[in-house]
Amino acid sequence: MLATLTVTDLRQKLAAGEVSPREAVQAVADAAAARDGALGGYLTLTSAQIASALALADLADVTLPLGGVPIAVKDAIAVAGDPCTCASKILAGYVSPYDATAIARLRAAGAIPLGRTNMDEFAMGSATENSGFFPAHNPRDPERTPGGSSGGSATVVAADTAFAALGSDTGGSIRQPASFTGIVGLKPSYGRISRHGLVAFASSLEGIGPMTKTVRDAALLLQVMAGHDPLDSTSLDAPVPDFLASLDDGVRGLKIGLPREYFIEGIAPGVRAAVDATVNRLAAAGAEVVELSLPHTEYAVATYYIIATAEASSNLARFDGVRYGHRAAQPADLTDLYTRTRAEGFGPEVKRRIILGTYVLSSGYYDAFYVKAQKVRTLIRRDFTEAFAKVDLIASPVTPTTAWKLGTFTDNPLQTYLADIFTIAANLAGACGISVPCGLSDGLPVGFQLLGPPLAETTLLRAAQAVELP
């Protein structure tokens, strides 16, 4: 079936004329029609969107790096003419007037953005249960979550209702859903891919990244999207290497660190077994595996939930009913417009985080919380800098458990925050990271995490390629 192809294999067939771009788009549409209704991976994949994509397909140049390849897009990334709701009622009806830079670069490489994928509202969550519209389901077991916040993107790639998808990662939101659904999820170094057109939640932590069936596909998408962007003042002004050139070079001579704080009690035995087996495979393939310490790991979740919520409270102030999105009916005055619009439009998790973020920034508490958290962030970043002076990459589980059943943590936000323990520090440090499927535990996918220093995606992808199971 065409829809089960990887991007790499699809490109080959498109270039050889065995498959047309129109057929590729139609394959996504047909697969989604057959399977996505029960899974909720897409928030929207309308006949109008499909018709637009077919029109683009007919004009596609298959000699381009991604010519004719449809790619699903998380509903927080702007695609001109498409909805961009961030899975929130407050943006219901909003249509993007411009392309995100990442999307413009994909288009320039011939790719066709197709469909808006489900997510936790404003990227706040780890299960896509905080979607303002409906939850997504894990294709491996539809009673379970695909993870979050890029759960919809993970679902469509894992279910072969998309060839590849874009996600975003603020505290693990690409890597954790990739782990839960058994696909590859790459979080590039902060600033590697422009954030222009990614709706802002936590500006110093987040970024766009590819979610794909294989490591090679992830490298291909990164190659197209990466690079300095004058429209994003935080984008790295660093050269973009050829991420594919050394992909198959193997891990001989690489030093890989195992942080003892990431290999603790409380990791499900099946997860631990799959991760340990993968570490052994890396050692057998010639990597030198050493133990090390990231001593401030236990403070990462607390630090994140001060910084991320503070930034969110600021970034989400723009949703006020004035220029776009939902507006409360018959406002009595401007304040009523703001308070009722936001009360009606935002879901509970978003409200909680806005309140927490406002609190930690408020007069009398700013130094005690926000400034303090920024100083702890210095310690966490230093842990990684010192570790990467000793090793090339860090390896760990992605999550302590496999995917949980939908509804497990309803109304218990703190418990879901704690599940991010292994992914969150990388965002605080600006590191790059990837989740690669490394086996199953009771039939559920387990992800293997590799982390690298900023700008080390070439090494990261090379090791991920070596770890990838056939």
Added chain:
Amino acid sequence: MKAPALDVRYVARLARLDLTADEAERFQAQLTDVLGYIAALDRLDVTGLEPTLHAEDPHTVTRPDVARDGLPPGAALANAPASNAGLFLTPRVVE
């Protein structure tokens, strides 16, 4: 960071968020839990440390002082809940 005195209703007003009585009660309890967890940072001595505001080293980014096109007015107004004559409409602001 003493035992945090989070008054959810007060902070919600700062954030221009209406809360129902049920939400206020629920969030008060849930956020008190989260703040209790966050209090773990009290164990750390951060004397003498610089804050890290960003993943990369802070530096000023400039661009050439040359005019360039922005979003056209039509596009900027296209998603407006209420607009007229090229302007966003809001309730009266000045009495």
